[in-house]
Amino acid sequence: MTYHQPVPLLWWTRRRSYVVFVLRELSSVAVAWFVVHFLLLVTAVHRGPGAYQEFLDWSARPLILVVNLVALAFVVLHAVTWFNLAPKALVVRVQGQQVPPRMIAAGHFGAWFVVSAIVAWVLVVML
Amino acid sequence: MPDTITLQVARYRPESESAPTLQEYEVPLREEWAVLDGLNYVKDHLDGTLSFRWSCRMGICGSCGMTVNGDPALTCGTFLTDYAPGPVRVEPLANFPVIRDLVVEIDDFLHKLPEVKPWLVRDDDGGVDDVEFLQTPEQLDAYKQYSMCINCMLCYSACPVYGIEPDFLGPAAIALAQRYNLAPATSAHQRLDVLATDAGVWACTYVGECTRACPKGVDPAGAIQRYKLTAAARTLLPWGKR
Amino acid sequence: MADHDVVVVGGGGAGLRAAIAIVQARPELSVAVVSKVYPMRSHTVSAEGGAAGVIAGDDSLDEHAYDTVSGSDWLCDQDAVEAFVEEAPRELLQLEHWGCPWSRQPDGEVAVRAFGGMKKMRTWFAADKTGFHLLHTLFQTSLRYPQIVRYDEWYVTTLLVDDGRVEGVVGIELATGRIEAITGRAVVLCTGGCGRVFPFTTNGNIKTGDGMALAYRAGAPLKDMEFVQYHPTGLPFTGILITEAARAEGGWLLNKDGYRYLQDYDLGAPSPTPVMRSMELGPRDRISQAFVHEQEKGNTVDTPYGPVVYLDLRHLGEKVIDAKLPFVRELCRQYERIDPVHELIPVRPVQHYMMGGVHTDIDGATGLAGLFAAGEVACVSINGATGSAPTRCPSAWCSAAGPGSRPPSTPWRTPMPRASRPRSPTSGGAWSTTCWRAATVASGSPTCAPTCSTRWRAASGSSATPIRCSPASRSWASCGSGSRRPPSRTPAGRSTPSWSRRWSSGSCWTSPRRWW
Numbered sequence: 001m002t003y004h005q006p007v008p009l010l011w012w013t014r015r016r017s018y019v020v021f022v023l024r025e026l027s028s029v030a031v032a033w034f035v036v037h038f039l040l041l042v043t044a045v046h047r048g049p050g051a052y053q054e055f056l057d058w059s060a061r062p063l064i065l066v067v068n069l070v071a072l073a074f075v076v077l078h079a080v081t082w083f084n085l086a087p088k089a090l091v092v093r094v095q096g097q098q099v100p101p102r103m104i105a106a107g108h109f110g111a112w113f114v115v116s117a118i119v120a121w122v123l124v125v126m127l
Numbered sequence: 128m129p130d131t132i133t134l135q136v137a138r139y140r141p142e143s144e145s146a147p148t149l150q151e152y153e154v155p156l157r158e159e160w161a162v163l164d165g166l167n168y169v170k171d172h173l174d175g176t177l178s179f180r181w182s183c184r185m186g187i188c189g190s191c192g193m194t195v196n197g198d199p200a201l202t203c204g205t206f207l208t209d210y211a212p213g214p215v216r217v218e219p220l221a222n223f224p225v226i227r228d229l230v231v232e233i234d235d236f237l238h239k240l241p242e243v244k245p246w247l248v249r250d251d252d253g254g255v256d257d258v259e260f261l262q263t264p265e266q267l268d269a270y271k272q273y274s275m276c277i278n279c280m281l282c283y284s285a286c287p288v289y290g291i292e293p294d295f296l297g298p299a300a301i302a303l304a305q306r307y308n309l310a311p312a313t314s315a316h317q318r319l320d321v322l323a324t325d326a327g328v329w330a331c332t333y334v335g336e337c338t339r340a341c342p343k344g345v346d347p348a349g350a351i352q353r354y355k356l357t358a359a360a361r362t363l364l365p366w367g368k369r
Numbered sequence: 370m371a372d373h374d375v376v377v378v379g380g381g382g383a384g385l386r387a388a389i390a391i392v393q394a395r396p397e398l399s400v401a402v403v404s405k406v407y408p409m410r411s412h413t414v415s416a417e418g419g420a421a422g423v424i425a426g427d428d429s430l431d432e433h434a435y436d437t438v439s440g441s442d443w444l445c446d447q448d449a450v451e452a453f454v455e456e457a458p459r460e461l462l463q464l465e466h467w468g469c470p471w472s473r474q475p476d477g478e479v480a481v482r483a484f485g486g487m488k489k490m491r492t493w494f495a496a497d498k499t500g501f502h503l504l505h506t507l508f509q510t511s512l513r514y515p516q517i518v519r520y521d522e523w524y525v526t527t528l529l530v531d532d533g534r535v536e537g538v539v540g541i542e543l544a545t546g547r548i549e550a551i552t553g554r555a556v557v558l559c560t561g562g563c564g565r566v567f568p569f570t571t572n573g574n575i576k577t578g579d580g581m582a583l584a585y586r587a588g589a590p591l592k593d594m595e596f597v598q599y600h601p602t603g604l605p606f607t608g609i610l611i612t613e614a615a616r617a618e619g620g621w622l623l624n625k626d627g628y629r630y631l632q633d634y635d636l637g638a639p640s641p642t643p644v645m646r647s648m649e650l651g652p653r654d655r656i657s658q659a660f661v662h663e664q665e666k667g668n669t670v671d672t673p674y675g676p677v678v679y680l681d682l683r684h685l686g687e688k689v690i691d692a693k694l695p696f697v698r699e700l701c702r703q704y705e706r707i708d709p710v711h712e713l714i715p716v717r718p719v720q721h722y723m724m725g726g727v728h729t730d731i732d733g734a735t736g737l738a739g740l741f742a743a744g745e746v747a748c749v750s751i752n753g754a755t756g757s758a759p760t761r762c763p764s765a766w767c768s769a770a771g772p773g774s775r776p777p778s779t780p781w782r783t784p785m786p787r788a789s790r791p792r793s794p795t796s797g798g799a800w801s802t803t804c805w806r807a808a809t810v811a812s813g814s815p816t817c818a819p820t821c822s823t824r825w826r827a828a829s830g831s832s833a834t835p836i837r838c839s840p841a842s843r844s845w846a847s848c849g850s851g852s853r854r855p856p857s858r859t860p861a862g863r864s865t866p867s868w869s870r871r872w873s874s875g876s877c878w879t880s881p882r883r884w885w
Contacts, residue, residue, distance in 0.1 A: 001141040002224035002232055007290045014197065018287055021334040085333055089352035096265055159606050159704075180410075182573035185609045185700060187501055188410045204703050226544050237407070237521070245509040247468035259424075259462060261477030267470055274470050274502065278409050303509070310468055 023074070024081050030074035033067065083108040132156040132207050133214035134165050136177065139225050147225060150174075151214070156207055162217060163191050163202040166229075179229035186342060189279035193229050194218040199284040199340045220284040233280055239296050242321050243304035249312045266311045273306035273350055275343045282337035282347050288330055295330040296321070298337035298347030305350040308357075316361060323358035331355075373401040373518065376538055376553035378525050378580060380404030381411030382500070383744030384559035385507040386460075392516045401551055403520040403540055405575065408508045412561055412573040416500025417612035417696060418484060419492035422457035425481055428489040430454045440486040440652055441753020444596075449731050449749040461493050469506040470495050482693075483617045486652045488645045497612050497696040520551065525579065528556060528587040528740065535587065535739035555739050558584060562723035562745035569675075570720040571603055571610040580746035584727040589737040593725030596754045601656040603719025605674035607704050611697055611716055616649035618693050621681040622656070623713070624668040630678070634659040654754075657718040672715060679713035686710070724752040 012018040037059075044055035058064060086108045087101030131153045139147035152173050154165040163181055170177050181191040184203040191202045196216050207215065223231035282298035289295045304318050322328050331351045338348040375391055377384045380402045388400045404411065423433045433454040438447055465471055465479065472480045472494050484492040495502040511517050523540040529550060530536070537552030563578025564570040585591055601622070602611040616622070619642060624630045629639045629648065636655060637647030644650065660678060663669050669676035682690060682697070687710045690698055694709075701709045726748040733741045733749075 002226050003139050003141070003145075003147060004224050005219075005221055007222075007287075011287060011290070015336065017334055017336050017339070021287070021332060025332065081333075085352055088333075088346075088349040089356045091353060098268075180406075182406065182410055182575045183412065183415045184573070184607060185415060186703065187498070187696075188412070188414050188573060190406070190410045230544075232544070233407070240509075241512040244513075246513050247466070247510075258466075259479060260465060262473050263477045264473050264475060266477075267473055271470055274505070275498075276505075277414075277501070278407075278505075307468065 020077075020081070024078055027074040027078040030071035031078070033071045034075070037068070079112065083112060128208070129156060129212055132165070132211060134162075134169065135214050135216045136166070136169065136229070137216075137218040137225075138177070138228050139219075140176075141227060147218075149216070154207075156211060156213075158208055160207050161203050162193075162195055162200075162205045162207060162210075162215060165207055165215070166202065166217065177229075178227045187277060189277035192220050192279040192281050192284070194221055194284065199281040201279060201281070201342050204342065220280055222284050222286070222290040223280070231280075235293065236278070236280060236283065236297065236300065239300050240303070243296065243300050243318055244321075245300075245303045245307060247307055247310060247313060248317055249310075260312070262311055269311075270306050270309035273302045273309065273345060276302055276306070276341075276345050276347075277343055279342065281340040281342060282345075285336040285340035287334055287336070288332055292326075292330055294326040296327050298331075298351065299345075301328060301331075301354065302345050302347040302350040305354055308354070319358060319361060322354055323362060328354045328358060370550045370552065371401065372537075373551065373553045374398040375555050375557065376401045376403060376551050377557045377559055378403050378538060378583070379411070379559035379561060379744070379746070380406070380408030380508075380519065380521075381559060381561060381744065382413035382504055382507060383561075383746075384408070384411075384557070385504070385511050387557050387559060387743055388517045389507065389511055389514065392514045396516065398516060400517050401520060401553065402511075402517055403523045403525055403538060403551060405522060405524040405543065405579070407521045408511075408519065409505060410575070411504060412576055413500045413504040415571070415573060415610070416503070417497045417610060418614040418617070419482060419494035419499050420457070420461055420503070421484065421487060421492050422461040423454065423489075423491050424458055424461075424479060424493070425490055428491050432489055433457075433487075433491060436487050436489075436646075437751060438753075441751070442654075444593075444753030445751050446731070446749055450751045452731060453749075453751050464503060464506055467506050467510045469502050472496055482614060483643055483645050483650060485613050485616065485650050485656075486646060487650075490645075492617070494614065497614050497694050523551075525560075525583060528583050530587050530737070533738055535737055538583075555741060557733070558727060558735075558740065558742040558746050559744045560746045562726070564720055564723065567597075567720040569603070569608050571600060571608050572720070578723075580742070581726060584735060584737070584740065584742065584746075587737060587740070589735040589740055589742075590728045591726060591748070592728040593748050593750055593752075593754075594723070596724035596752070597720060598653060598722040598724060598752075599657040599718040600721035601653055601660060601718050602680055602714075602716040603721075604700070604705055605672050605677050605715055605717055608719045609700055609704055610719070610721065611680060611700070611714060612694070613653070615680060615682060615694055615697050615714075617643060618682075618689060619643045619685055620649060621684075622649055622716075623679045623681050624663050625670045625678075626668065627679075628668075630663050630668060631656065631659055634662065653721075660718050669717075670715070675717055677715040677717045680709075680716045681713055682709045683711060683713070722752075724748065724750065724754065 012022045041055060044051045059068075084105060087104040090104055092099040092104060132155075134152045134154055135149045136152060137147045138144075138150045152165075152169045154168045154173075157164075161184075163184060166177065166179055167181075170179075179191070179193070181203065182188045183190070186201055186204045189201075192199060193202050194200070194217070195202060195205050196210060199220055202217070207213075217229065219225045219229045219231045223233060223235075226232050276299050278299060280299070283289050286295070286298055289297050301322060304322055307313060308318060328351050331348075333348060333352060335348045338346045341347065375388075375398060377388050377400060381404075384402055384404065385408060388402050391398055391400050402408070421433065421437075423430050434447075434450050437450045437454060438445055441450075461471075461479075474480045479493055481490045482492050482494055483490050493499075520540060520542075522543040524543055525538045525540045526548075527539040528535050529538060529552065535556045536554075537550055538556060539548065539550050541548050558580040560578075560580025560583070561576050562572065563581055564572025564576045565574065566578065570576075581591055600610055600613075602613070602615070603609065604611060621629050621639075622631055631637075631648045631651065632639050634655065636651040636659070637644065639648055646652075649656070660669070663678065664676050669678055682694070685694075690710055698709055701707050701714055705714065707714065723745055726746045727735050727742040729735050729742050729747045729749055731749065733743050733747065735742050735747075
């Protein structure tokens with residue numbers, strides 16, 4: 001008779017990496033929230049200026065602001081862990097030498113920063 | 128430094144108990160004693176009924192993996208003085224059924240291992256007659272790390288996914304598949320049907336604890352993420368099927 | 370009761386190799402591999418340094434045979450050695466074809482290193498985890514064959530002998546206590562040695578001589594049991610082996626005054642770079658003996674775990690140590706808490722290998738019909754009294770048999786580009802032939818393998834300690850010299866082996882010569 005060790009309900013609190021893992025999994029909820037928020041925005045724009053203003057006022061309420069900030073934190077967490085993972089999945093060789101994992105991660109973060117800067121520039125300057 | 132240290136050892140005697148209990152033993156605390164030496168002291172001098180596996184005591188046979196103070200570890204390479212003044216809690220590896228005391232059943236892994244075909248399948252192998260396949264040190268380096276797995280099962284014990292989803296192939300099995308995938312003159316795709324599945328690499332959520340637990344620096348988490356990329360390219364990209 | 374064609378007892382290097390050879394030669398046969406541990410726990414896993422097989426262009430089978438015979442103190446069976454040196458390269462190459470990660474030269478060819486007792490570079494190695502890679506390569510390759518049925522953590526208690534013929538074994542499944550007979554037309558013992566009768570040994574806990582006892586009780590003779598090899602460099606307390614490769618790469622042995630004392634023991638003159646078969650690369654028994662003499666002179670350093678001398682690797686530098694001896698560094702850091710890049714490694718001789726074992730003929734057949742033996746449990750003998758270091762591992766895989774279909778006794782490495790190299794449509798060759806011989810009547814090959822963790826039998830409550838400690842302490846105290854062996858270096862100590870055997874050089878070696 002073997003004894004099957006149960007997995008405790010709070011197993012994920014035992015290690016920092018487990019907590020981070022569970023938070024990263026939860027970040028999918030934050031992503032879903034942003035999608036819903038965006039759909040609400042599209043609907044409001046579709047319905048006309050009044051509805052759009054109503055949407056803006058609603059979005060400015062402290063509760064919605066907090067929800068959005070928390071969701072942003074989750075999405076940033078997801079992005080950071082994702083880019084940290086990149087050197088694990090990508091092994092690049094240049095002239096026979098393996099590119100150090102840090103370089104690959106740095107490349108990803110650099111690209112992320114550049115794309116974010118371009119998006120910000122488009123939003124702020126162009127519009 | 129005190130002369131002794133307390134070991135809290137998980138005991139499970141299936142003939143008389145329905146669940147494990149902790150039993151305390153006082154063992155000498157010596158500079159060069161590993162947790163395994165403490166257990167052997169218990170076995171030899173205090174309680175001959177204690178069951179555990181061990182053999183080489185040099186970190187290569189993979190027998191003596193246990194949970195020490197909550198972390199999976201090879202007990203031959205985990206030193207008592209690092210836990211002074213104690214107590215040191217020694218339990219069987221998590222995520223495995225316990226047969227007795229500190230002995231766990233690893234049959235699940237041994238059934239999964241052949242599924243990933245951990246052997247070399249090369250098209251050009253006609254036989255050994257005087258033929259030596261060339262392999263540059265760089266080609267060797269490409270897979271060598273993944274060949275260092277000693278099957279100690281610490282990664283399975285550290286992996287929460289395996290704990291929750293026992294169908295998961297698991298870190299060591301996938302790392303060993305990668306070891307043969309990356310060997311020269313072999314195709315990385317002959318194991319696709321096993322690895323690119325819900326129970327294969329896609330079950331992994333990249334907790335990364337397997338790599339941290341590995342006593343041999345194998346980096347199974349890296350192996351799995353690499354294969355995710357291979358599998359995605361193979362199944363999603365139009366030219367991947369070639 | 371379970372029935373198979375062949376029952377292999379032990380799942381280490383020898384056992385797995387035998388099982389694979391049998392099913393390759395005769396795929397219709399069912400082979401049971403009964404081991405008291407999971408095969409990958411077998412003690413083959415601990416071998417570090419390498420395995421000898423002639424491959425370099427300036428080497429020859431004759432020279433390998435000569436080194437092996439002289440390294441055995443002239444006490445081996447020269448026919449067996451001849452067969453062994455011819456099979457060794459093929460076996461090592463076979464492992465390469467199965468994916469064993471041999472260390473390589475920059476051009477991609479298998480690299481060979483110098484080793485104690487060998488005059489040429491012919492020791493194949495996978496960094497300093499050779500045994501580990503060999504065992505796992507064999508284990509993983511064995512998973513290909515559904516005909517190989519494993520009985521993991523089954524402890525064999527008895528050989529079933531009927532009318533003078535071995536017909537199977539009785540085993541206990543350790544997890545449940547179930548007792549069952551496993552029958553077969555032939556039984557191959559591959560259970561490794563019995564180093565655990567010594568208190569200070571490199572051997573794992575599982576090397577308890579089970580196979581030797583099984584064979585002895587069944588009436589098969591043992592031989593050469595007085596020949597016990599001491600390895601010169603074990604870490605004090607743990608007995609963990611610091612591989613000979615550490616010396617082959619240029620490590621020095623120093624006494625308490627920092628003096629390379631081997632020069633005082635007729636082992637050559639010190640030189641900054643390693644010289645084959647000289648100083649630190651002399652035969653293991655000579656180096657271990659030198660330690661005992663140094664101890665008598667008071668030139669060793671006392672520690673709580675006995676007298677030690679020092680192995681100095683510092684001059685090799687971090688780069689060489691990490692590339693060639695990573696495991697040595699790992700072991701020293703973890704178990705001695707020293708870093709060999711900057712510090713001296715304390716070492717002392719340690720029991721390492723049983724040269725003797727179950728007597729077999731050149732085909733691996735024992736004195737008992739239906740019973741074969743291979744690996745450390747067996748004695749063919751190619752080790753004689755002292756055994757050259759890298760001989761033991763390949764001997765695990767090489768058949769001691771098989772006339773015909775051998776590589777020519779000349780250097781045979783073909784430095785052609787891979788694509789243009791000759792290919793043979795068949796695989797297997799001499800080994801498989803032999804193995805089938807041993808498989809109908811079942812065959813094996815020689816070397817290092819183990820069996821069960823005594824700890825596992827735990828429930829009985831008995832302790833192995835008193836048994837382990839008593840004869841063991843005595844043997845260390847009385848053995849004195851490195852390997853236990855006759856005092857003279859002449860072949861007189863044993864019944865005459867096949868001295869009349871003619872080698873291709875036309876001569877046969879009957880007298881000791883100088884080593885260098």
